[in-house]
Amino acid sequence: MAKKVSIIPAKPIAVIKGLPKETKKRVCAYCRVSTDTDEQLLSYEAQVTYYEDxxxxxxxxxxxxxxxxxxITGTNTKYRAQFNRMIEDAMxxxxDMIITKSISRFARNTLDCLKYVRxxxxxxxxxxxxKENIDTMDSKGEVLLTILSSLAQDESRSISENSRWGIVRRFQQGKVRVNHKKFMGYDKDENGDLIIxxxxxxxxxxxxKEYLEGKSADKIAAGLTKDGIPTVTxxxxxxxxxxxxxxKNEKYKGDALLQKTITVDFLTHKRVKNKGQAPQYYVENSHPAIISKEMFEAVQKEMKRRSDLRGFGDKERRSKHSSKYPFSGKIICGNCGAVYRRKRWGPTDKxxxxxxxxxxxxxxxxxSCNMKAVDEEKLKAAFVRVTNxxxxxxxxxxxxxxxxxxxVLSENKDDEKIKAIDSRLEELREQITNLxxxxxxxxxxxxxxxxxxNRLVLEMENLRSKRLAYTKTEMECKNNYSRVREIERILKEHxxxxxxxxxxxxxxxEKIRVVSLVEVEFVLKTGVVVRDVLS
Incomplete structure:
Protein backbone atom coordinates (compact mmCIF):
# COMPACT_ATOMS: atom_id res chain seq x y z
CA MET A 1 0.00 0.00 0.00
CA ALA A 2 1.36 3.40 -0.98
CA LYS A 3 2.22 5.92 1.71
CA LYS A 4 -0.27 8.69 2.17
CA VAL A 5 0.91 12.03 3.62
CA SER A 6 -1.63 14.47 4.93
CA ILE A 7 -0.76 18.08 5.77
CA ILE A 8 -2.04 19.34 9.10
CA PRO A 9 -2.17 23.14 8.72
CA ALA A 10 -0.41 25.34 11.28
CA LYS A 11 -2.72 26.93 13.78
CA PRO A 12 -2.91 30.65 14.36
CA ILE A 13 -1.14 31.82 17.53
CA ALA A 14 -4.52 32.79 19.01
CA VAL A 15 -5.80 29.21 18.71
CA ILE A 16 -2.60 27.79 20.23
CA LYS A 17 -3.13 30.10 23.19
CA GLY A 18 -6.68 28.81 23.57
CA LEU A 19 -8.38 31.90 22.18
CA PRO A 20 -11.02 32.11 19.43
CA LYS A 21 -9.63 32.00 15.88
CA GLU A 22 -10.96 35.46 15.06
CA THR A 23 -9.25 37.04 18.08
CA LYS A 24 -7.26 40.11 17.05
CA LYS A 25 -3.49 40.08 17.51
CA ARG A 26 -2.54 42.28 20.46
CA VAL A 27 0.28 44.54 19.25
CA CYS A 28 2.42 47.02 21.18
CA ALA A 29 5.32 49.23 20.08
CA TYR A 30 8.67 50.09 21.61
CA CYS A 31 10.32 53.49 21.00
CA ARG A 32 13.55 55.08 22.23
CA VAL A 33 15.74 58.13 21.68
CA SER A 34 19.28 58.22 23.05
CA THR A 35 19.72 61.77 24.38
CA ASP A 36 17.63 64.45 26.01
CA THR A 37 18.04 67.26 23.47
CA ASP A 38 14.88 69.08 22.38
CA GLU A 39 15.27 67.89 18.78
CA GLN A 40 15.47 64.23 19.71
CA LEU A 41 12.66 64.46 22.24
CA LEU A 42 10.49 65.67 19.35
CA SER A 43 11.62 62.53 17.49
CA TYR A 44 10.54 60.49 20.49
CA GLU A 45 7.07 62.09 20.56
CA ALA A 46 6.72 61.56 16.80
CA GLN A 47 7.56 57.85 17.17
CA VAL A 48 4.90 57.39 19.87
CA THR A 49 2.23 59.08 17.74
CA TYR A 50 3.25 57.20 14.57
CA TYR A 51 3.06 53.71 16.12
CA GLU A 52 -0.21 54.34 17.89
CA ASP A 53 -1.80 55.35 14.56
CA ILE A 72 18.42 56.66 27.83
CA THR A 73 21.28 54.78 26.18
CA GLY A 74 20.58 51.69 24.11
CA THR A 75 23.88 49.89 24.60
CA ASN A 76 22.63 48.16 27.72
CA THR A 77 19.03 47.22 28.58
CA LYS A 78 19.78 47.36 32.31
CA TYR A 79 18.85 51.05 32.61
CA ARG A 80 15.77 51.10 30.33
CA ALA A 81 12.77 51.03 32.66
CA GLN A 82 10.07 50.90 29.95
CA PHE A 83 11.90 48.20 27.99
CA ASN A 84 12.17 46.04 31.11
CA ARG A 85 8.48 46.62 31.93
CA MET A 86 7.60 45.56 28.39
CA ILE A 87 9.46 42.26 28.84
CA GLU A 88 7.67 41.66 32.17
CA ASP A 89 4.29 42.33 30.52
CA ALA A 90 5.21 39.98 27.66
CA MET A 91 5.95 37.20 30.16
CA ASP A 96 1.32 38.97 21.09
CA MET A 97 3.67 41.13 19.05
CA ILE A 98 6.10 44.05 19.38
CA ILE A 99 6.82 46.58 16.65
CA THR A 100 9.95 48.73 16.80
CA LYS A 101 11.66 51.07 14.37
CA SER A 102 14.98 49.23 14.03
CA ILE A 103 17.44 46.87 15.69
CA SER A 104 19.44 49.84 17.00
CA ARG A 105 16.29 51.19 18.71
CA PHE A 106 15.64 47.81 20.33
CA ALA A 107 19.27 47.20 21.43
CA ARG A 108 22.78 47.99 20.20
CA ASN A 109 24.18 45.01 22.06
CA THR A 110 24.11 41.75 20.08
CA LEU A 111 23.83 39.52 23.14
CA ASP A 112 20.96 41.52 24.65
CA CYS A 113 19.11 41.66 21.34
CA LEU A 114 19.26 37.90 20.69
CA LYS A 115 18.60 37.04 24.32
CA TYR A 116 15.32 38.96 24.48
CA VAL A 117 14.20 37.95 21.00
CA ARG A 118 14.58 34.27 21.96
CA LYS A 131 13.47 49.37 9.02
CA GLU A 132 15.11 45.97 8.39
CA ASN A 133 11.77 44.26 7.53
CA ILE A 134 12.53 41.36 9.91
CA ASP A 135 9.87 39.35 11.71
CA THR A 136 11.45 37.16 14.39
CA MET A 137 8.68 34.56 14.03
CA ASP A 138 9.86 34.00 10.44
CA SER A 139 12.34 31.14 9.91
CA LYS A 140 14.90 33.49 8.32
CA GLY A 141 14.44 36.13 10.95
CA GLU A 142 17.09 35.06 13.47
CA VAL A 143 19.88 34.62 10.89
CA LEU A 144 19.33 38.13 9.58
CA LEU A 145 18.90 39.44 13.10
CA THR A 146 22.27 38.05 14.22
CA ILE A 147 24.06 39.74 11.32
CA LEU A 148 22.26 43.07 11.65
CA SER A 149 22.44 43.29 15.45
CA SER A 150 26.25 42.81 15.20
CA LEU A 151 26.32 45.79 12.83
CA ALA A 152 24.19 47.74 15.31
CA GLN A 153 26.74 46.99 18.06
CA ASP A 154 29.56 48.28 15.85
CA GLU A 155 27.49 51.36 15.17
CA SER A 156 27.14 51.86 18.92
CA ARG A 157 30.91 51.60 19.38
CA SER A 158 31.39 54.19 16.63
CA ILE A 159 28.84 56.54 18.20
CA SER A 160 30.51 56.10 21.60
CA GLU A 161 33.91 56.99 20.13
CA ASN A 162 32.47 60.00 18.29
CA SER A 163 30.74 61.19 21.46
CA ARG A 164 33.99 60.83 23.40
CA TRP A 165 35.83 62.81 20.70
CA GLY A 166 33.27 65.61 21.06
CA ILE A 167 33.57 65.59 24.85
CA VAL A 168 37.37 65.72 24.70
CA ARG A 169 37.23 68.65 22.26
CA ARG A 170 34.92 70.50 24.69
CA PHE A 171 37.41 69.79 27.47
CA GLN A 172 40.23 71.20 25.33
CA GLN A 173 38.16 74.33 24.83
CA GLY A 174 37.63 74.63 28.60
CA LYS A 175 33.87 73.97 28.48
CA VAL A 176 32.76 72.62 31.87
CA ARG A 177 29.92 70.10 32.19
CA VAL A 178 28.55 69.61 35.70
CA ASN A 179 25.43 67.90 37.02
CA HIS A 180 24.35 70.90 39.13
CA LYS A 181 21.48 68.94 40.70
CA LYS A 182 24.07 66.97 42.66
CA PHE A 183 26.52 69.84 43.13
CA MET A 184 25.98 71.87 46.32
CA GLY A 185 26.24 75.62 45.79
CA TYR A 186 25.49 76.01 42.08
CA ASP A 187 22.62 76.22 39.59
CA LYS A 188 22.69 76.71 35.81
CA ASP A 189 21.42 79.73 33.90
CA GLU A 190 19.54 79.68 30.59
CA ASN A 191 22.86 79.29 28.71
CA GLY A 192 23.91 76.28 30.75
CA ASP A 193 26.60 78.22 32.65
CA LEU A 194 27.16 77.68 36.37
CA ILE A 195 25.79 80.39 38.67
CA ILE A 196 25.99 80.56 42.47
CA LYS A 209 35.29 77.68 57.65
CA GLU A 210 34.59 75.00 60.26
CA TYR A 211 37.30 72.76 58.84
CA LEU A 212 39.87 75.55 59.16
CA GLU A 213 38.67 76.15 62.72
CA GLY A 214 39.74 72.60 63.58
CA LYS A 215 36.64 70.49 63.14
CA SER A 216 36.90 67.07 61.50
CA ALA A 217 34.72 65.93 58.60
CA ASP A 218 32.76 63.80 61.10
CA LYS A 219 32.06 66.79 63.36
CA ILE A 220 31.04 69.02 60.45
CA ALA A 221 28.68 66.35 59.09
CA ALA A 222 27.16 65.79 62.54
CA GLY A 223 26.64 69.55 62.99
CA LEU A 224 24.86 69.96 59.65
CA THR A 225 22.64 66.95 60.39
CA LYS A 226 21.83 68.27 63.88
CA ASP A 227 20.89 71.70 62.47
CA GLY A 228 18.43 70.08 60.05
CA ILE A 229 20.26 71.25 56.92
CA PRO A 230 19.49 68.89 53.99
CA THR A 231 22.13 67.58 51.61
CA VAL A 232 22.11 68.64 47.95
CA THR A 233 19.96 65.57 47.17
CA LYS A 248 38.82 68.69 47.87
CA ASN A 249 36.63 69.94 44.99
CA GLU A 250 38.53 72.63 43.08
CA LYS A 251 35.29 73.86 41.48
CA TYR A 252 34.46 75.75 44.68
CA LYS A 253 37.39 78.11 43.99
CA GLY A 254 36.17 78.72 40.42
CA ASP A 255 38.46 76.25 38.63
CA ALA A 256 37.65 72.89 37.05
CA LEU A 257 39.66 69.71 36.52
CA LEU A 258 38.10 67.91 33.56
CA GLN A 259 38.09 64.20 32.70
CA LYS A 260 38.55 62.96 36.27
CA THR A 261 36.93 59.68 35.21
CA ILE A 262 36.81 57.78 31.92
CA THR A 263 34.52 55.16 30.36
CA VAL A 264 36.38 51.86 29.87
CA ASP A 265 33.53 49.82 28.30
CA PHE A 266 31.07 51.33 25.83
CA LEU A 267 28.56 48.52 26.45
CA THR A 268 28.41 48.53 30.26
CA HIS A 269 29.32 52.25 30.52
CA LYS A 270 31.66 51.36 33.40
CA ARG A 271 33.63 54.40 34.55
CA VAL A 272 36.90 54.40 36.47
CA LYS A 273 39.10 57.08 38.00
CA ASN A 274 41.48 58.60 35.47
CA LYS A 275 44.92 57.86 36.91
CA GLY A 276 46.76 58.94 33.79
CA GLN A 277 45.15 56.64 31.21
CA ALA A 278 43.84 59.74 29.40
CA PRO A 279 44.78 63.46 29.43
CA GLN A 280 43.14 65.76 31.97
CA TYR A 281 42.37 69.45 31.45
CA TYR A 282 42.58 72.13 34.15
CA VAL A 283 40.48 75.24 33.50
CA GLU A 284 41.21 78.30 35.63
CA ASN A 285 38.45 80.80 36.42
CA SER A 286 35.88 78.74 34.52
CA HIS A 287 32.93 79.89 36.65
CA PRO A 288 32.14 82.07 39.72
CA ALA A 289 33.94 80.99 42.90
CA ILE A 290 32.20 80.37 46.24
CA ILE A 291 35.47 79.97 48.17
CA SER A 292 38.50 82.20 47.70
CA LYS A 293 41.60 80.54 46.28
CA GLU A 294 43.40 81.47 49.50
CA MET A 295 40.87 79.66 51.67
CA PHE A 296 40.80 76.62 49.37
CA GLU A 297 44.60 76.30 49.45
CA ALA A 298 44.55 76.76 53.24
CA VAL A 299 42.13 73.83 53.52
CA GLN A 300 44.34 71.61 51.32
CA LYS A 301 47.32 72.53 53.47
CA GLU A 302 45.37 71.75 56.64
CA MET A 303 44.27 68.38 55.23
CA LYS A 304 47.88 67.51 54.49
CA ARG A 305 48.94 68.67 57.95
CA ARG A 306 46.37 66.41 59.60
CA SER A 307 47.43 63.53 57.38
CA ASP A 308 51.10 64.04 58.31
CA LEU A 309 50.22 64.11 62.02
CA ARG A 310 48.55 60.72 61.98
CA GLY A 311 51.75 58.74 62.28
CA PHE A 312 54.64 57.25 60.40
CA GLY A 313 53.31 54.11 58.65
CA ASP A 314 50.62 53.76 56.01
CA LYS A 315 48.27 52.15 58.53
CA GLU A 316 48.47 55.14 60.84
CA ARG A 317 48.10 57.57 57.97
CA ARG A 318 44.81 55.95 57.01
CA SER A 319 43.32 56.53 60.47
CA LYS A 320 40.69 59.21 60.94
CA HIS A 321 41.47 62.72 62.11
CA SER A 322 39.57 63.31 65.32
CA SER A 323 38.47 66.62 66.80
CA LYS A 324 36.70 64.98 69.75
CA TYR A 325 39.18 66.68 72.09
CA PRO A 326 40.73 70.11 71.48
CA PHE A 327 44.28 68.71 71.70
CA SER A 328 43.60 65.87 69.21
CA GLY A 329 46.28 65.87 66.50
CA LYS A 330 47.82 69.06 67.89
CA ILE A 331 50.45 67.77 70.34
CA ILE A 332 53.77 66.72 68.77
CA CYS A 333 56.68 64.98 70.42
CA GLY A 334 59.77 67.20 70.29
CA ASN A 335 61.95 64.11 70.50
CA CYS A 336 60.64 61.73 67.79
CA GLY A 337 58.01 63.85 66.00
CA ALA A 338 55.09 61.49 66.70
CA VAL A 339 51.61 62.76 67.51
CA TYR A 340 50.32 62.39 71.08
CA ARG A 341 47.21 60.43 72.07
CA ARG A 342 44.92 60.80 75.07
CA LYS A 343 44.86 58.24 77.90
CA ARG A 344 43.14 57.93 81.24
CA TRP A 345 45.17 57.35 84.39
CA GLY A 346 43.76 56.23 87.75
CA PRO A 347 41.72 53.17 88.74
CA THR A 348 38.61 55.02 89.95
CA ASP A 349 36.78 58.26 89.20
CA LYS A 350 38.13 59.73 92.45
CA SER A 368 61.92 53.91 71.59
CA CYS A 369 61.26 57.43 72.98
CA ASN A 370 62.10 58.83 76.41
CA MET A 371 59.45 61.58 76.36
CA LYS A 372 57.01 60.98 79.22
CA ALA A 373 53.27 61.72 79.41
CA VAL A 374 51.98 65.28 79.75
CA ASP A 375 49.10 66.14 82.09
CA GLU A 376 46.07 67.52 80.22
CA GLU A 377 45.19 70.03 82.95
CA LYS A 378 48.74 71.39 82.92
CA LEU A 379 48.49 71.89 79.15
CA LYS A 380 45.22 73.78 79.59
CA ALA A 381 46.76 75.98 82.27
CA ALA A 382 49.76 76.63 80.00
CA PHE A 383 47.44 77.74 77.19
CA VAL A 384 45.72 80.19 79.57
CA ARG A 385 49.09 81.75 80.47
CA VAL A 386 50.23 81.93 76.83
CA THR A 387 46.93 83.45 75.70
CA ASN A 388 47.00 86.12 78.43
CA VAL A 408 58.63 84.75 53.63
CA LEU A 409 56.98 86.70 50.80
CA SER A 410 60.07 88.77 49.97
CA GLU A 411 62.31 85.66 49.94
CA ASN A 412 60.09 83.78 47.47
CA LYS A 413 58.67 86.47 45.20
CA ASP A 414 60.20 87.37 41.81
CA ASP A 415 57.91 89.74 39.90
CA GLU A 416 59.94 89.63 36.66
CA LYS A 417 59.85 85.82 36.44
CA ILE A 418 56.14 85.74 37.27
CA LYS A 419 55.42 88.34 34.57
CA ALA A 420 57.40 86.34 31.97
CA ILE A 421 55.60 83.08 32.89
CA ASP A 422 52.16 84.73 32.72
CA SER A 423 52.96 86.25 29.34
CA ARG A 424 54.10 82.92 27.87
CA LEU A 425 51.05 81.12 29.31
CA GLU A 426 48.78 83.61 27.57
CA GLU A 427 50.60 83.00 24.27
CA LEU A 428 50.23 79.23 24.68
CA ARG A 429 46.48 79.52 25.41
CA GLU A 430 46.04 81.55 22.23
CA GLN A 431 48.08 79.03 20.18
CA ILE A 432 46.02 76.09 21.50
CA THR A 433 42.75 77.92 20.75
CA ASN A 434 43.91 78.72 17.21
CA LEU A 435 45.01 75.10 16.69
CA ASN A 454 50.60 67.72 23.19
CA ARG A 455 53.74 69.85 22.72
CA LEU A 456 51.85 73.04 23.63
CA VAL A 457 50.08 71.41 26.55
CA LEU A 458 53.34 69.97 27.96
CA GLU A 459 55.02 73.38 27.88
CA MET A 460 51.95 74.93 29.49
CA GLU A 461 51.93 72.32 32.28
CA ASN A 462 55.61 72.90 33.03
CA LEU A 463 55.09 76.67 33.23
CA ARG A 464 51.99 76.21 35.37
CA SER A 465 53.99 74.13 37.84
CA LYS A 466 56.54 76.94 38.15
CA ARG A 467 53.79 79.55 38.43
CA LEU A 468 51.99 77.46 41.02
CA ALA A 469 55.04 77.49 43.28
CA TYR A 470 54.94 81.32 43.32
CA THR A 471 51.15 81.32 43.63
CA LYS A 472 51.21 78.96 46.61
CA THR A 473 53.61 81.23 48.46
CA GLU A 474 51.43 84.25 47.68
CA MET A 475 48.29 82.39 48.74
CA GLU A 476 49.86 81.18 51.96
CA CYS A 477 50.95 84.70 52.78
CA LYS A 478 47.53 86.13 51.94
CA ASN A 479 45.91 83.41 54.00
CA ASN A 480 48.26 84.21 56.88
CA TYR A 481 47.43 87.91 56.52
CA SER A 482 43.75 87.02 56.87
CA ARG A 483 44.50 84.81 59.87
CA VAL A 484 46.50 87.57 61.55
CA ARG A 485 43.66 90.06 61.06
CA GLU A 486 41.18 87.53 62.43
CA ILE A 487 43.47 86.81 65.41
CA GLU A 488 43.94 90.55 65.93
CA ARG A 489 40.16 91.08 66.00
CA ILE A 490 39.67 88.22 68.46
CA LEU A 491 42.50 89.42 70.75
CA LYS A 492 41.15 92.98 70.79
CA GLU A 493 37.70 91.69 71.80
CA HIS A 494 39.04 89.33 74.49
CA GLU A 510 48.56 75.38 65.09
CA LYS A 511 50.27 72.79 67.30
CA ILE A 512 51.95 72.20 70.67
CA ARG A 513 55.50 70.85 70.63
CA VAL A 514 56.53 69.02 73.82
CA VAL A 515 60.16 69.99 74.46
CA SER A 516 60.51 68.21 77.79
CA LEU A 517 58.43 66.96 80.69
CA VAL A 518 58.14 70.53 82.00
CA GLU A 519 58.41 72.69 78.87
CA VAL A 520 56.21 73.11 75.78
CA GLU A 521 56.09 75.37 72.75
CA PHE A 522 52.80 76.75 71.41
CA VAL A 523 53.12 77.28 67.66
CA LEU A 524 50.49 79.85 66.68
CA LYS A 525 48.64 79.79 63.35
CA THR A 526 51.04 82.25 61.71
CA GLY A 527 54.23 80.53 62.82
CA VAL A 528 55.03 82.56 65.95
CA VAL A 529 56.33 80.29 68.75
CA VAL A 530 55.64 80.95 72.45
CA ARG A 531 57.35 78.83 75.12
CA ASP A 532 55.86 77.99 78.51
CA VAL A 533 56.94 76.02 81.56
CA LEU A 534 54.36 73.52 82.80
CA SER A 535 53.46 73.93 86.44
Missing amino acids: YIRKRPDWEYAGIYADEG AGQF ILKEKGIGVYFE NEEQAEIVRRIF GKKKWHPTVITKML YKKYVWNCRTRDENGPK KVIKDSDGFIKKMMDNIEK IRLNSRSSIDSDIYDEEY EPINRFDEELFRVLV
Missing part, protein backbone atom coordinates in the same frame (compact mmCIF):
# COMPACT_ATOMS: atom_id res chain seq x y z
CA TYR A 54 -0.04 52.51 12.71
CA ILE A 55 -1.41 49.82 15.03
CA ARG A 56 -4.93 51.20 15.28
CA LYS A 57 -5.30 51.31 11.47
CA ARG A 58 -4.94 47.53 11.16
CA PRO A 59 -8.36 45.85 11.55
CA ASP A 60 -6.79 42.53 12.62
CA TRP A 61 -4.68 44.14 15.33
CA GLU A 62 -5.62 45.33 18.79
CA TYR A 63 -3.70 48.25 20.26
CA ALA A 64 -1.80 47.02 23.37
CA GLY A 65 0.05 50.21 24.26
CA ILE A 66 3.34 51.99 23.71
CA TYR A 67 6.51 51.41 25.75
CA ALA A 68 8.89 54.34 25.36
CA ASP A 69 12.23 55.28 26.94
CA GLU A 70 13.48 58.81 26.48
CA GLY A 71 16.99 60.12 27.00
CA ALA A 92 2.55 37.90 31.72
CA GLY A 93 0.89 37.37 28.29
CA GLN A 94 -0.41 40.91 27.85
CA PHE A 95 0.36 41.13 24.09
CA ILE A 119 12.84 34.73 25.32
CA LEU A 120 9.90 36.39 23.54
CA LYS A 121 9.86 33.78 20.77
CA GLU A 122 9.53 30.97 23.34
CA LYS A 123 6.40 32.73 24.56
CA GLY A 124 5.07 32.96 21.01
CA ILE A 125 5.67 36.70 20.84
CA GLY A 126 7.28 38.10 17.71
CA VAL A 127 9.26 41.28 17.24
CA TYR A 128 8.94 43.14 13.96
CA PHE A 129 11.84 45.46 13.03
CA GLU A 130 10.31 47.91 10.57
CA ASN A 197 23.00 79.42 44.53
CA GLU A 198 23.50 81.75 47.51
CA GLU A 199 21.46 79.69 49.95
CA GLN A 200 23.53 76.57 49.27
CA ALA A 201 26.75 78.59 48.99
CA GLU A 202 26.41 79.59 52.66
CA ILE A 203 26.50 75.88 53.58
CA VAL A 204 29.66 75.40 51.48
CA ARG A 205 31.32 78.39 53.18
CA ARG A 206 30.33 77.05 56.59
CA ILE A 207 31.96 73.67 55.81
CA PHE A 208 35.27 75.23 54.71
CA GLY A 234 17.51 66.42 49.97
CA LYS A 235 18.66 63.79 52.48
CA LYS A 236 18.59 64.56 56.18
CA LYS A 237 21.87 62.89 57.15
CA TRP A 238 25.29 64.15 56.11
CA HIS A 239 28.21 61.73 55.75
CA PRO A 240 31.89 62.59 56.38
CA THR A 241 32.87 61.29 52.93
CA VAL A 242 30.64 63.94 51.32
CA ILE A 243 32.31 66.67 53.40
CA THR A 244 35.78 65.44 52.43
CA LYS A 245 34.89 65.39 48.72
CA MET A 246 33.54 68.93 48.94
CA LEU A 247 36.69 70.16 50.68
CA TYR A 351 41.75 59.44 91.29
CA LYS A 352 41.35 59.62 87.55
CA LYS A 353 43.13 62.13 85.35
CA TYR A 354 43.83 62.42 81.64
CA VAL A 355 47.30 62.58 80.14
CA TRP A 356 48.72 62.74 76.61
CA ASN A 357 51.28 60.12 75.57
CA CYS A 358 53.77 60.04 72.71
CA ARG A 359 52.49 57.40 70.29
CA THR A 360 55.96 55.96 69.67
CA ARG A 361 56.54 55.44 73.40
CA ASP A 362 53.00 54.18 73.92
CA GLU A 363 53.29 51.52 71.20
CA ASN A 364 56.96 50.53 71.41
CA GLY A 365 57.97 51.25 75.01
CA PRO A 366 60.25 53.82 76.74
CA LYS A 367 63.38 52.66 74.88
CA LYS A 389 50.59 86.94 77.47
CA VAL A 390 49.48 87.39 73.84
CA ILE A 391 46.42 89.45 74.79
CA LYS A 392 48.51 91.69 77.04
CA ASP A 393 50.99 92.44 74.24
CA SER A 394 48.71 91.93 71.25
CA ASP A 395 50.25 94.77 69.23
CA GLY A 396 53.73 93.31 69.63
CA PHE A 397 52.60 89.82 68.65
CA ILE A 398 50.67 91.09 65.63
CA LYS A 399 53.74 93.02 64.44
CA LYS A 400 55.92 89.95 64.87
CA MET A 401 53.45 87.85 62.86
CA MET A 402 53.32 90.43 60.06
CA ASP A 403 57.12 90.63 59.92
CA ASN A 404 57.31 86.83 59.54
CA ILE A 405 54.86 86.92 56.62
CA GLU A 406 56.68 89.78 54.87
CA LYS A 407 59.99 87.94 55.24
CA ILE A 436 41.60 73.77 17.76
CA ARG A 437 39.79 76.26 15.49
CA LEU A 438 42.03 75.39 12.55
CA ASN A 439 41.39 71.68 13.09
CA SER A 440 37.63 72.15 13.25
CA ARG A 441 37.67 74.06 9.94
CA SER A 442 40.17 72.11 7.87
CA SER A 443 40.59 68.72 9.63
CA ILE A 444 44.35 68.56 10.20
CA ASP A 445 45.97 65.12 10.05
CA SER A 446 45.26 63.59 13.48
CA ASP A 447 48.92 62.63 14.16
CA ILE A 448 50.17 66.13 13.35
CA TYR A 449 47.37 67.70 15.39
CA ASP A 450 48.00 65.48 18.43
CA GLU A 451 51.76 66.04 18.31
CA GLU A 452 51.43 69.83 18.18
CA TYR A 453 48.64 69.91 20.75
CA GLU A 495 39.78 90.16 78.09
CA PRO A 496 42.40 88.00 79.82
CA ILE A 497 40.98 84.52 80.43
CA ASN A 498 40.99 82.54 83.69
CA ARG A 499 40.13 79.11 82.30
CA PHE A 500 40.70 77.06 79.15
CA ASP A 501 38.73 78.34 76.13
CA GLU A 502 38.37 75.58 73.48
CA GLU A 503 37.16 77.88 70.70
CA LEU A 504 40.00 80.34 71.26
CA PHE A 505 42.48 77.46 71.31
CA ARG A 506 41.28 76.21 67.88
CA VAL A 507 41.57 79.72 66.43
CA LEU A 508 45.02 80.55 67.81
CA VAL A 509 47.08 77.36 68.00
